[in-house]
Amino acid sequence: MFKSIRKLTASWNINVVTNYSTQTAYQNIFDRNAKRLQKERAARSPDVELYDYLKEEVGFRLADRIIDIKREFANAADIGCSRGFLSKHIMAESVQHLTLCDTSPTMLAQAQGTPGLKMTKLEVDEEKLDFAENSLDLVISSLSLHWVNDLPGCFSKVIRSLKPDGVFIASLFGGDTLYELRSSLQLAEIERKGGLAPHISPFTQIRDVGALLNRAGFTMLTIDTDEIVVGFPSMFELMWDLKGMAENNAAFNRPAHISRETLLAASAIYKELYAKDDGVSATFQIIYFVGWKPGPNQPQPLARGSGDVSLKDLGKIIETGGTKKTKA
Secondary structure (H helix, E strand, C coil): CHHHHHHHHHHCCCCCCCCHHHCCCCCCCECHHHHHHHHHHHHCCCCHHHHCHHHHHHHHHHHHHHHCCCCCEEEEEEECCCCCCCHHHCCCCCEEEEEEEECCHHHHHHCCCCCCCEEEEEECCHHHCCCCCCCEEEEEEECCHHHCCCHHHHHHHHHHHEEEEEEEEEEEECCCCCHHHHHHHHHHHHHHHCCCCCCCCCCCCHHHHHHHHHHHCCEEEEEEEEEEEEEECCHHHHHHHHHHCCCCCCECCCCCCCCHHHHHHHHHHHHHHCEECCEEEEEEEEEEEEEECCCCCCCCCCCCCCCCECHHHHHHHHHHCCCCCECC
């Protein structure tokens, strides 16, 4: 057990995300090369499929949102495609051609599509997208964007690449993800060290996602959250699974290790506070969003002041079954 703990201390930390809604310029928080190496290491593991359960589930749920749009997309791109958790659910009847993008060549090679789906694979960073302007009908991404430093820049590149009335559909981890592990490590460090090291910061908040999409120019936004709670025998199995998913820390300021004493204390605290059956539970908050690039065929609001009925009379209109326009 101690051998496993020593390995974890050298490789594990929670990712750090900043509050984008108050920033005018982004900061390089994540080491994108380190994240690429982590993904390569995870993809080359002989038991990589054991750690796909969470991303498989989120990919399936996100694919449902794509199917709900009754439209055939000529050209689509999956940014941060990982091992193809979305492409395996994309039907050829919905998308004529799908471009898969990821920084990990091994993950790209492992990604597969459905029968008849035409695909192109590109080894490219989500922060350096270079699709031609107005060239895509659909952009999708599943559990990748929370590692992007310049999220505003990424959204701007996406909307530039979309055709008018094109759609951006994605998922990423939300602020309540792994709150059990976060609080356990914090309490353990206070107990053992007398203070907090910068191991943990919040994931992206849902309000930040909406603000950034609006700033980039997306309209008709739909944003919702979901929680997936997973049980583990102990905190250590959770941490090993996160490493197997390539979700271990890639921040530039990540500490070299976490001490064995801190990990043991955190495990005991975790067991005490978040016990479930014979183990512990871990919560993953998933933020899903849909944003549209403005287009001439989209529904438009009426001009301000064009209504001829006051909102105070809305109750009477409903009672009488009226359909008159109301004042803005």
